[in-house]
Amino acid sequence: MNAADATAALKAGFASAILEEKEFRGELSLTLRQESLREVCRHARDELGFDYLIDVSSVDHFGDEPRFEVVYELYSMNDGVHLRLRTAVSEDACELPTVSDLWPTANWHEREVFDLMGIRFKDHPDLRRILMWEGYPYHPLRKDFPLEGKPSEVAGLAFSDVAPLAGGPFVTVPTDGTTQVREPRARHAGTPPVTDKFIEEP
């Protein structure tokens, strides 16, 4: 079986669940309806042999609706086949059914998605933060969260502060200049390189 066979099998069984099929450089992605995510995953695991969930990741399309997208990377150990499943999540609901009962590895991946993007997973056995600490009030990988962070404090446990960016984040551009020109102390994306002096820190 290859990825095309798997896609065809899924399309035959779940025609109404699949919103879009995309191929890019030999990699197949299926966009699914949120309601049928678990059924499709269960079928892919039990009938099509996708016994390994490589990764669960999330994308923030800030400004679009639905805002979030969660991506599941499936792999079949026996056939060596990859398959990518995507599903959209709206900002209002911000919730998806868990697949951690199908692939136990999804447990921590979903915790990471919850921690950094703020998407909750329904019926997850242990939905705690995994990288930030309990009580941290933000979800730092969202596009509207600033890179330098926000101050927060959980008394007796942890705190965070705003990092001094000093005019950064710094952007290097390809140029044949010296290191000073290539990597100035501070330069915003788009501003042209200054030839022979440092830019003052703001």
Next chain:
Amino acid sequence: MSDQSPIAYDSKIEGNIIITKLDAAVNWMRSNSLWPMPMGLACCAIELMAASSSRFDISRFGAEVMRFSPRQSDVMIVAGTVTYKMALAVKRIWDQMPEPKWCIAMGACASSGGMYRSYAVLQGIDHLIPVDVYISGCPPRPEALLDGLMSLQKKIMGEHSVLEQKKALLESL
């Protein structure tokens, strides 16, 4: 007796007796057997390991006994990026170290956050614990660590712990 030479040797007494001050003797012993608590958090830890290996050999300065128990260590070498999540563990281990204790911030990240200007990274371990010696570099070479260690030894040689205890005792009476 100068701070540079902690002991006075009188050749007429043939080496059986050495005259010194208690502070100087204590400092001499402390500074020449600094047991490090290796707080290796990132790539600086690799240089820390190199410093303790044969080519650089940190044992020449009496600091080869890397203790993984904070209760047996004298100097915490914070080597690497301190994330906020790790920072509290670093602080806890620091609190478990017995006095007297010193801290070396090794490398750009431990000193100032380095290139990690981000929500996840503590901008310098001195926000949490007092630092005696900062070592620049990303990562610093083992020679830089040895130089930092020698600076710390010099600093320890200038301490007056017994004298200060005496003063505090006299003031309390």
